[in-house]
Amino acid sequence: MIDVTLTIDGRNFSSRLSTYSVSKEVSYSKTVTTINGKERYFGRRDRDVVVFSLIPTTELDALADYNALKNGVVTVNYSEPHYLGGVKRNVQMAVVSNLDSVFLLKSINGKVYYSGGKITLRALDV
Amino acid sequence: MQNVSETYLTLLSGLHDVESKLDVYTRDGSQIVATFDGDEIVSLSTHRKLFPENHPSIGGAVANEIDASFFVGDVEIPKMAMLKPWSRLTNGETVSEWVQKGVFWVDTRKKDYETGVLTIHGFDGILQLERMNTLNSTSSATLLNHICTTLGFQLDNRTQAASVTVKDPTYYTFREIMQMIAAVSAGNWIMTDVGKLLLVPLNGIPAETYVLVDNIGNAITFGGDRILTEVV
Numbered sequence: 001m002i003d004v005t006l007t008i009d010g011r012n013f014s015s016r017l018s019t020y021s022v023s024k025e026v027s028y029s030k031t032v033t034t035i036n037g038k039e040r041y042f043g044r045r046d047r048d049v050v051v052f053s054l055i056p057t058t059e060l061d062a063l064a065d066y067n068a069l070k071n072g073v074v075t076v077n078y079s080e081p082h083y084l085g086g087v088k089r090n091v092q093m094a095v096v097s098n099l100d101s102v103f104l105l106k107s108i109n110g111k112v113y114y115s116g117g118k119i120t121l122r123a124l125d126v
Numbered sequence: 127m128q129n130v131s132e133t134y135l136t137l138l139s140g141l142h143d144v145e146s147k148l149d150v151y152t153r154d155g156s157q158i159v160a161t162f163d164g165d166e167i168v169s170l171s172t173h174r175k176l177f178p179e180n181h182p183s184i185g186g187a188v189a190n191e192i193d194a195s196f197f198v199g200d201v202e203i204p205k206m207a208m209l210k211p212w213s214r215l216t217n218g219e220t221v222s223e224w225v226q227k228g229v230f231w232v233d234t235r236k237k238d239y240e241t242g243v244l245t246i247h248g249f250d251g252i253l254q255l256e257r258m259n260t261l262n263s264t265s266s267a268t269l270l271n272h273i274c275t276t277l278g279f280q281l282d283n284r285t286q287a288a289s290v291t292v293k294d295p296t297y298y299t300f301r302e303i304m305q306m307i308a309a310v311s312a313g314n315w316i317m318t319d320v321g322k323l324l325l326v327p328l329n330g331i332p333a334e335t336y337v338l339v340d341n342i343g344n345a346i347t348f349g350g351d352r353i354l355t356e357v358v
Contacts (some may be wrong), residue, residue: 030356032197035146036164040197042241 004079005087008121011055011068016061017119019118020052022080050093051080053118062114066103069119070097070125076121093121128319132223137215139340144213146170148194149199151208152229154278160201168195168243170211172228176314176326184328185309187301189252190317192230198237198244205233209248210321229321241344251279251318255301263293266307273300274323282324287311 004020006013014123054065069076077089104119148167150159171193178186192209208231212224230248254277261272266287274281274347276299286312295303304323308315313327337347338353345352 030241032168032243034165034197035167035170038165040241 005077006079007051007077009068009071009074009076011064013052013065016054018053018055018116020079021050023051024080025049032101043062047126048078048080048088048091048093048123050076050121051118052115056112056116057112058110062103063112064074065114066099066112071073071095073122073124078121083092092123092124096120096122128225130225131223133220134225137217137220137222139193140217142217144217145221146211146213146273148196149210149212150203151210152204153206153208159204159207162196162198166197166199168192170194170196170210172230174316176316178314179224182328184312184314185305186314187255187315188305188316189307190228190230190248191250192228192248193246194248195243195245197242199242203232203235203244203246205232209246228319228323229317250330251277251321251323252301252315255299255304257300259298259300261296263291264295264297266290266292266310269295269303270307273304276300280322282318282322285323285325287325287329290355296353300320349355 002014002016002017002020004014006017008018021042024048027045027047028041029045030041032042034040036085045087057065058113073094076091076093079086080088097118097120099119102115102119104115106111137193145161145164146167147164148162148170150162151157171192173193175271176186176188178188182336192211194211195210207227210229212228214224217221230250231254232246232248234325235244235246245285255273257276259269259273261269266289269292270287273279286306290307290310292303292306295306298306305314309324311325311327312329313325316324316326318324323346336355338355340346347353
């Protein structure tokens with residue numbers, strides 16, 4: 001079991017994590033290029049991106065996980081090693097993975113199965 | 127036309143890059159404030175026009191314009207600062223001399239405080255001719271001398287203005303007087319790349335020829351004779 005915290009909209013994923021990573025997505029609001037081709041960057045923004053996958057799970061858990069993620073924008077508590085205190089709390093994040101490709105939606109029996117794919121959450125604020 | 131070195135002409139005839147820099151002076155040009163090079167200049171362009179309209183005419187005095195954006199840093203650009211853009215050619219190994227591309231004065235400016243890029247627009251000395259004349263009726267030569275002395279300009283020695291008496295010029299601006307002189311001389315005033323006033327006569331524009339030239343305008347000869355091309 002990985003010793004990290006991950007709760008999404010109140011549902012705890014911590015104990016069922018298979019992989020987990022937090023990275024910074026760096027972007028700049030402006031890039032200016034001089035006539036000599038020299039680039040200068042302005043307005044750096046670091047945005048947290050959480051990527052995780054789960055261990056094989058039951059149909060019930062898969063359905064509950066799917067329901068916790070399906071809203072698109074979720075409230076997340078997650079471990080961030082570079083953050084003072086270790087855990088960032090109540091962070092608004094967007095689910096940017098295609099959930100239908102990560103969770104298999106079986107229309108015949110109406111059940112959801114987790115297929116083992118990675119789920120990516122991207123912070124709304126920087 | 128400025129004299130340039132053989133190196134410049136050789137580079138111009140081959141594959142080359144153009145390097146630019148911008149010198150900023152105080153308004154009277156007596157003191158240089160800063161020089162911005164290609165690592166600091168984001169864009170630099172000048173706009174030139176001989177005729178007031180889009181067809182050949184006489185009696186014009188049209189100001190050239192400059193647009194420039196550059197990282198200004200901590201430099202304080204003075205009000206109505208004088209600007210001198212320069213360019214030179216290089217092929218990576220050889221570099222030509224710097225060639226001046228005009229004299230301008232800052233008119234408007236706008237700074238992006240996030241990036242520190244200053245964007246300016248300016249005009250050359252023709253715009254400074256918008257000043258009321260105080261001399262009475264006199265010869266065109268005297269008026270030209272008075273205008274140049276007042277504004278600190280020099281006449282290009284190729285200028286051949288008609289010698290006439292300008293009657294009652296008191297209520298006219300310098301520019302209007304210059305336009306009158308240009309009209310009777312069948313030409314137009316411009317400010318040259320080195321910042322001198324030049325009257326360009328309409329018949330002084332080179333006639334179209336059918337002589338075969340290279341890409342910098344030198345006639346290509348065959349056995350010492352120029353080659354004529356036929357237009358079909």
